[in-house]
Amino acid sequence: MNVRQLILQKLRNQPSVRAAEVIKITGFSREYVNRFFRALVTEGKLNRLGKANQARYVLEGRKFKKVLVPITTHRKLANQDLREDVVLAEIEHSARALAGVPENVRRIMEYAFTEMLNNAIEHSRSREISVVINRQTASVGFEVTDRGIGIFNNIRQKRKLKGVLEAIQDLLKGKQTTAPRQHSGEGIFFTSKIADVLTIQSSGKKLIFNNVVGDIFIRDIRPARGTKVSFSIGVKSKRNLQKVFKNYSGEAYGFTKTRVGVKLYELSSEYISRSQARRIMSGLEKFKHVTLDFRGVKTVGQGFADEVFRVWQKNHPSITIEPKNMNDNVRFMTKRAQNE
Structure with missing residues (x-):
């Protein structure tokens, strides 16, 4: 035969x-x-x-639609002389987990996987890192898990912040890094924009970027050592990596734009204070265009509006602040501050 x-x-x-x-x-x-x-x-x-x-x-x-799925590929990696591009190349060659995936989705997966694995390699202080690539009929994704210091705890320590929530707030701005000589701080920011769903679990918190519904969530989870990052995107996604880069870049193709959701800084009160305004605006001087998203915010205090739209803007006149999704109460307070 x-x-x-x-x-x-x-x-x-x-x-x-x-x-x-x-x-x-x-x-x-x-x-x-x-x-x-x-x-x-x-x-x-x-x-x-x-x-x-x-x-x-x-x-x-x-074609992909004829490939039998699911496919799950798992690796446990010793964090010594580890290179994220080599890991991805080995997985692609041996498991063919991305075979037949449309080019735009493949590029997104490659970018996101290497960025998140590199973060674990260089920042986690974990001796071992676990990676999983999942291929489903309608989606493809990965997980990167370490048992190191924890991303939020690392940010909190390096930036001398009070707690985990402030560390998450700092992370959400983009262009924030605990190792400025080696990194620009762009990896997580852009990965959060190209995913359908990106989750980061660490220090008893789960940060969820859900671009399907267009929102960001924070949930309490059982504390565990280290960090777990999960990423997924639909295989039919039309998202394009270069277009996402362009959306947050200026004419010189630098990372110059960011979007901050003000609701995430409302920790204990309906009114957002001057001190919280300072916390929000800290680090945003690196950008040329800042969008403040007030969706879900019922009102803001006079101190908050004055700190952002008069004091901070006066100190950074070359930076554009663009408020969005304001209700009438928030709009009144911001206009009042801008006109003083």
């Missing part, structure tokens, strides 16, 4: 084939059958999905 022809014949009638199916039909050993699969992969006729006995094979060039 010609094993090679049998494999190709089965793939003309079904989306994928496993070695076990061929072994059952032919009675040959797994090692013997795998020789034919390896040869067909080397010749570029087949793609391999998965590892070891769970591997599936599909015809090269077969």
Whole structure:
């Protein structure tokens, strides 16, 4: 029996084939059958999905919708001389987890995965990092988990902040980094914009960027050591990495724009104080255009409005502050401050 022809014949009638199916039909050993699969992969006729006995094979060039999913690829990595690009290349080569994914989604996945893994490598102080890439019928995503200092705790310590919530607030601005000589602070910011959903779990908090509903949430979770980052995007997403970069860049193609949701800074009162205004605006002098999103904010105090729209703006006249989603109460207070 010609094993090679049998494999190709089965793939003309079904989306994928496993070695076990061929072994059952032919009675040959797994090692013997795998020789034919390896040869067909080397010749570029087949793609391999998965590892070891769970591997599936599909015809090269077969469209994504015909690829049998889900695929889950897991790696435990020693955090020593680790390179994020090498890790991704190895996973793509061996597991083919991104095979057939549209180019725009592939680029987004590659950017997000390498940025988040690099953060864990260089900031977590964790000896081991776990990564998972998940391929589903309608989506693709990954998880990066470490058992280090924790991202929010690291920001809190380095920026000398009072607590985890202030660290989250600082992170949300973008262009914030605990290692300014090595990093621009753009990785998490842009990753949060290109995901369908990005979650960051650390220090008893879960920060959720949900671009499907267009909102950001913070939830309490059971405290655990380290940080877990989860990313997902639909395989039919029309999102484009370069367009996202452009949306937050000026004419010189630098990262010059940011958007801050004021509601996230309302910790204990309906009114947002002058001190909270200072906390919000801290670090935003790095940008040329700042959008303040007041969605969900019922009103603001006079001190807050004065601090942002008169004091801070006077000290940074070259920076544009663009308030959005204000109700009548907030609009009245901001206009009053701007006219003084």
